[in-house]
Amino acid sequence: MTLYTVTLPENLYRQLKRQADAEHRSVDDYVQQTLSRQIPSPIPVEDDLPTLLKAELQAMEQLSDTALWAIARSVPTNEQLAEMDRLRDLQEERPLTPEETVNRESLLREYQEIVLRRAHAAVLLQSRGYDMSDPSVLQRP
Numbered sequence: 001m002t003l004y005t006v007t008l009p010e011n012l013y014r015q016l017k018r019q020a021d022a023e024h025r026s027v028d029d030y031v032q033q034t035l036s037r038q039i040p041s042p043i044p045v046e047d048d049l050p051t052l053l054k055a056e057l058q059a060m061e062q063l064s065d066t067a068l069w070a071i072a073r074s075v076p077t078n079e080q081l082a083e084m085d086r087l088r089d090l091q092e093e094r095p096l097t098p099e100e101t102v103n104r105e106s107l108l109r110e111y112q113e114i115v116l117r118r119a120h121a122a123v124l125l126q127s128r129g130y131d132m133s134d135p136s137v138l139q140r141p
Contacts, residue, residue, distance in 0.1 A: 037129045043120065053113060057120045065128060072121035073140050076111055083107060 008016075013027075020030035045057045060068065076084075087104045090096060096104060118138070126132040 043123050043127060045120070049116075053116070057117070060117075060120060060124060063124075065125065065130075068121045068125050068128075071117050072125060072138055074114060074118060075140075076114055080107055080110065084111070 016031060016034075017027055020027045023030065025033075043061065045054050047054070049057070060071070063071075083103070084107050087096065087100060087107070090100065091104070122132050122138065131137070
């Protein structure tokens with residue numbers, strides 16, 4: 001491990017020391033943990049995703065917590081869900097036309113991308129220190 005020296009004001013060092021002592025840890029350990037929570041490691045994105053979607057997911061690391069919460073709580077529109085239901089029901093009655101098949105595939109792809117964005121946003125929020133163990137935090141407020 002490479003060592004670096006950081007100059008801190010005395011009052012900030014005393015605050016860090018108090019916090020570290022309260023947790024029965026060294027100041028070094030406490031500072032490392034605190035910084036790692038504030039500056040999380042990049043979250044890997046699968047290489048086999050479409051280029052634009054991959055770039056979008058990678059760019060999400062630069063978003064604010066507020067923007068990530070909005071993405072993590074996003075859902076398909078009621079119209080999209082209704083059309084998916086309609087096409088599913090129609091497919092049970094008869095084979096879909098080529099146009100209906102293309103529409104269904106497009107809606108499914110959009111749905112999958114929403115799920116992927118939500119999951120990636122949740123992972124990023126967790127890496128920033130938010131507790132994501134309760135699924136209800138992803139419900140719209």
